[in-house]
Amino acid sequence: MELSTGERALKALRPVRVLHPTLLSLCPLLGLFAQNLDTVQTGAILRPALVLAGISFLVTAVLAIALRNRYKAGLVTSTLIVSLVVVWGVLEDLISRAIPLYPTMPPVAFYILYAVLALAASGFAVYEYRNDPTRLRVHLFFLAAMLAGGLLIAALVLSPMFGRRAAWIITAYLMITVYAVVVVLRYPDDFQVMTRSANWFSGILLGLYVVVIIYNWPHSSGAQSKLTDLPAPQPTMFSPQTTPDIYFIALDGYGRGDTLRTFYGYNSLPFEEAMNAKGFSFSDKSTSNYLDVPLALTSCLNLEFAHNMLSDTAEPSSASTTELMRLYHQNRLFRYLKNLNYHIVAFSPGIESMEPAGSVDEVLRPPYGLTEFEMVLLNRTIVSRIMEGIYYVRYRNPAAWGFSHLRRRVQFTLNELEKLPEASSDSPRLVYAYLPFPEPPYLLTRDGGLAQPFGPGSLGIDRMFRGLESDYREAYLDQVSYLNKRLDTVTTAIVEKSKRPVCVLIASCRGARVSLNAAEPSQRERFAILTASRFPQASGEGLPQDVGLVNLFRATLNKLFGTSLPLLPNEYLSPPPGEPFKKVVASF
Template identity: 25%
Template sequence: MKKRLAKIFAAPWYFAAFAIYPPLALIAYNSAEMRPAEGMRALLLSLLAALVLFGLLRLAFGSKQRAALTVSLWLLLFYSYGHACNLVSKQWDVPHLAAWMGGLWLVLAGAATGWLARRRTRVRKAAPALNLVALGLVVTSAAQVIIWTAPYSGSVADDHADVQTLTVPAGETPPDIYYIIVDSYGRSDLLQRSFKIDNTEFIQNLEEMGFYVAECSQSNYNRTEVSLASSLNMDYLQNLDDAYQPPSIGRGRLWDSISHSAVRADLEGAGYKTVAFATGFPWTEITDADAFLAPSPLWSQMTSFETLLLRTTPLRHLEDTGSINLDEIDGQRFRQRTELIFDNMDDLAQMPGPKFVFIHILPPHPPFVYAPDGSWTDPAAFLNDDRLYTGASYTKGYRNQVAYINGQLEAALQTLLDESPTPPVIIVQGDHGPWLQNGSGKFMILNAYHLPGHNDLLYPAISPVNTFRLVLDTYLGGDYPLLDDISYYSPTPDIYNFSLVPNPCLDR
């Protein structure tokens, strides 16, 4: 056994592991923002390129050991380039940084290749140690991905979620239920104070359609996946599962609790079908819904992960030459998913029911890709040199997209109301407040309800945790008493380390 292991580790396969590691490490680092599958194409292409280079260099050098070491050094230089550029640019203002860094990296690559091509001493002894290092890096990153995103197998993800047997009252037609999340859409008073947005006309239009707008509503949590896991399971996370306690930072079960929620289980048990849309964010994509609508995939279209990985390499300078606009590639996918939702409102209204439709609309959340009239904007124009939003640029982009979304929402909601055979239940809700806010501003949300015949049950400070408690009790005979409306803040990455946040609106 020892001899077999020694033979395996003497072979120079470490270059292949080093080719896998950079994409895999980036997947692990961004596990909270993506599905691992989004990075598989880049990982496989990296591995394939390394294998091709290894084959060519083995022929050129007549040595697989030298070929493996050369490929590994090239990979190190290739994938470290972007990080080195970022580090230098943050420390010093270097004119023509791309030329200097590109020249330095070429010199390093050439020197290493020449040294290995001419070197007479054997490099075989390096293989076991390099194999061990490469294997350790890959295993560590793979473990991180598994810990963060491992799914939970079960009809309802959370151990303590309250699933009930619901029934439609005799002689009544169950209403379609639309749960429309408008990401980071703030409450009117916050929009006026922080963004100088007068949202009076939009709110009045909602009220004229028959909506009740909760004027003191706050989200229960300050980030999307935590907020939705709570609202779709009708309870606070602290009560739903022991996994949602510090020091845990894993999100696999959390994400699963959104796609396999108590609300979905209740409604499907009562004969509802589930309809959902692609969002680009794994935690809000219910891919196993009865109907899951997504833009047609294009193999040629880069994923968000691939644009991120590209920026860690010398290929980032394709942007500088105008050969490619990575932000616009991301923005185009963002637009496709947004417009798919609004383009399908007629079909949704006429789709046979009863149905539970979960819609996550990303704007006004960045990237900022829409002007107020719906024309396209360049998302890169709102980012500074460090690829961050300033207060001014975020405000401009947010104002643009609120104006655009308001018009789209009004038309979409009117379509649902006009074309649905039975008056539908519609909830239009922010999952949390806008970015760059302090204190309770992170939680102030739009929260509007169309509950046919029952708007009188609503109240100004109703929060998302009580949304479906009220809906299911009212229309399907549920027994879900209302909870206290409470807001909890948690930092990144300690997303389960909760602290209370007051609702100052209640003190007016």
């Protein structure tokens, strides 16, 4: 039934719930999730969603008390959310894309930007207060003070942290934000009507993100795996009482000893001798089979090359990263050991696509540690610049903030690996720890301090190493030296404190980048990786000298359980991006 004019007027006067700040705060979260459906687990959005909703509600409540008007408070909160959260990522993209243009942009260009903003704001004030000279003068004085203060802040405070040109852009944007808040505060019309419209707008916007997520939800291409179950262990080599614990420490970017000596002038013999004394042996000709970390680890844990994992009827080019990560999480090794009553323990590496799932029984991660998804989300808000400022004041190292979640996980994993052997377990354990280390960006110095991720004095806003070749090599060797010391103490704890016989495998997914210029020299040296092993007999006889990463567990299961798995021929493969199951031999 159609409402009368009076009924519509009464309905318009009814209280309106202030929903738009919360709805708007969730938009960047769902937008980022929609762009990473292939790699981010659904549960990863729960905690940031609760935090964003809670902060928006709290800010609205505080402003409602201060302004004595919940509708005005909601609109001010939404203005801040749009500027400092929703649109801030666009500002960061603008700064990143403008970096190559910085050398050709004279400082006068940024002064012109400020002049345009000042003229636009002044013109608006003249029009708005054309009949009130007193308020016009006050408004123009406010604009002049804000402009002068902004220039001083940009020059004296923000420039040392973020670089001069980025500081000017950020300051101009913050001035626009302040002016927008002032305009909202002085808005003369009905805030209740605006609240109703803002609720509808934010609800529709959030709904569109949900539709995009549903439409783009990853689905399997239908390609079936042809991986069969591994053979059962030989009865004479398997006993529930003497079944060994297995520790697999997977690294990234740790080059083979000969590569480090040839290209870095680094002598790894003291580390190798210390490990040899504990029963470890090094495979001096070991190689990776892929330079892509997910591919390398998926083939390693499935004991097979990626192009041989799918059924013969599957088209390799149609199978995407989704299938690859499914095979990583539901890998053949974990299934095999689960059938042998192994308890699977895995560490969180801080990389969303590599987060433990599937057959893992226990996941270890730092308490309250940020995830990669949360870090990327924060880096698209003003919080990232605030934290970079704090890191600049405390450490003179603003770029280090962006990798704090990785640094914390590396240290947490190494610390916990020393403690795990002391814990008793009714069943044997496979402990799997993937560390994205010592691969750049650099996280730690030789003594465990805070490293410059992209070189001395680098702001890190373009995620490229800005130091010299010598700085690059020194930073890399610092990480190798730190890692060697930690691996020495970790393996000592594992060997001496384990309650069961123990097998320890240490292997890198790919070797060291031997030049700051990724195109020189060839990729051959990048395939040469560190591989060290210790078996329960501690006889010094480890894996074959030329073992490839795909054969790591084939050789290991043969030694531990007598499975007689044939070793695959070593191949160096480089599939194109997005087609991980396509066989393409790397060219050197």
